[in-house]
Amino acid sequence: MLSENSQIFSNADPYSVSDYVNQYIGTHEINLPRKRAAEASLSHRSFGSLDLCRISYGSNVSVTSSGLNTCYHLQVLLKGHCLWRGHGNEHYFAPGELLLINPDDPADLTYSNDCEKFIVKLPVTALERVCSDNHWNKPIEGIRFSPRHSLQQLNGFSSLLNLVCDESERVHAPSRLREYFTGIIATKLLELLDNNIECEPFEESGSPFERVVQFIEENLKKNISLDQMAAVARMSPRSLYNLFEKRANTTPMNYIRRLKLERIHTYLSDPESKIRSITEVALDYGFLHLGRFAENYRNAFGELPSDTLRQHANLNYRR
Structure with a gap:
């Protein structure tokens, strides 16, 4: 030394x-x-x-x-x-x-x-x-x-x-x-070492990534902030970014947007869903800019939300 x-x-x-x-x-x-x-x-x-x-x-x-x-x-x-x-x-x-x-x-x-x-x-x-x-x-x-x-x-x-x-x-x-x-x-x-800080072991409540994913899924229709996710993971925002790049190959906010789009796509594709309008569904998941929402949706699934909904309507008509 x-x-x-x-x-x-x-x-x-x-x-x-x-x-x-x-x-x-x-x-x-x-x-x-x-x-x-x-x-x-x-x-x-x-x-x-x-x-x-x-x-x-x-x-x-x-x-x-x-x-x-x-x-x-x-x-x-x-x-x-x-x-x-x-x-x-x-x-x-x-x-x-x-x-x-x-x-x-x-x-x-x-x-x-x-x-x-x-x-x-x-x-x-x-x-x-x-x-x-x-x-x-x-x-x-x-x-x-x-x-x-x-x-x-x-x-x-x-x-x-x-x-x-x-x-x-x-x-x-x-x-x-x-x-x-x-x-x-x-x-x-x-x-x-023995001290007066309570360091909760990650093992007791899952890994940091699993905890954040669960939190996102449970609050997907809410406005989730980066600070909230960092608090759930018990790490800094920078460390959270690194964690998502490693585990999901994307950023935390992009992960949330992708998951929201997948939920909407599933909802629009389900013949059992009672959908009044695409706008209502988009707003429900926090997409306030409808033009940007449609563009993101098409980039993710190769079609517009209206195309998915039309196929849903055709399936209902055939039934």
């Missing part, structure tokens, strides 16, 4: 490293024994809205913070141990364990001499964006995680962090790619 290309300090004074952390990673204070070795090290990269940091103070050190304000700190213990105190509890973190510090949580940590951590600084806005895109309700008090976790809860997360670190060290990593990885990390944390 982060190569020598990202190293800022090596065998440095711990207070020099702390000053850098205060400037770029998060406000804190450190307290060390009077006699200390200059063995602190730090590697750091900014990657989109993420900050990635690998840090070791090389000494027993106490780290305290009153709060992180606008960001979350995900700390992965790589070596040694770290004593955490919070919410009236304490826990010795061992390698492979995760500490997730909420923005308004005070921090009280004690590092061992050989303690080394990898820290991901993630802005509040990144997690809120994921909630918005998936239409998950964000609590009034904000998104909050429980502090203690394990890498085993995040299958493949170590590989993801290594990939993000590699990409962060590229000279010209596209900004779109940087934010893409930020979204993946935020989504994994929200879906897999």
Whole structure:
């Protein structure tokens, strides 16, 4: 996680490293024994809205913070141990364990001499964006995680962090790619770690595409908006477009229009249907521009609505 290309300090004074952390990673204070070795090290990269940091103070050190304000700190213990105190509890973190510090949580940590951590600084806005895109309700008090976790809860997360670190060290990593990885990390944390967000599994109510199709069919005569469909699918409008291109080879609104035309064609072709006028049927399905409706109908079925209705009338006459 982060190569020598990202190293800022090596065998440095711990207070020099702390000053850098205060400037770029998060406000804190450190307290060390009077006699200390200059063995602190730090590697750091900014990657989109993420900050990635690998840090070791090389000494027993106490780290305290009153709060992180606008960001979350995900700390992965790589070596040694770290004593955490919070919410009236304490826990010795061992390698492979995760500490997730909420923005308004005070921090009280004690590092061992050989303690080394990898820290991901993630802005509040990144997690809120994921909630918005998936239409998950964000609590009034904000998104909050429980502090203690394990890498085993995040299958493949170590590989993801290594990939993000590699990409962060590229000279010209596209900004779109940087934010893409930020979204993946935020989504994994929200879906897999204990928090106060209710993420309803898609499996309980069908796939997103199936839910939207069912919603369309049940409301076909109504004016269905893109935002309504996105809410049903629990994804952003852009993601909904991509979903329909993949599953139906068309856009959501074109899918609705095609389905309406098919329903009208079936209705006009049914000898049992009692049709007073084509205009009435078209208006019933939301086609307000009758000339455009007739053109769309002919493009879809190779004939005008009046032709379909005439065949229907001929069938009734023969009967």
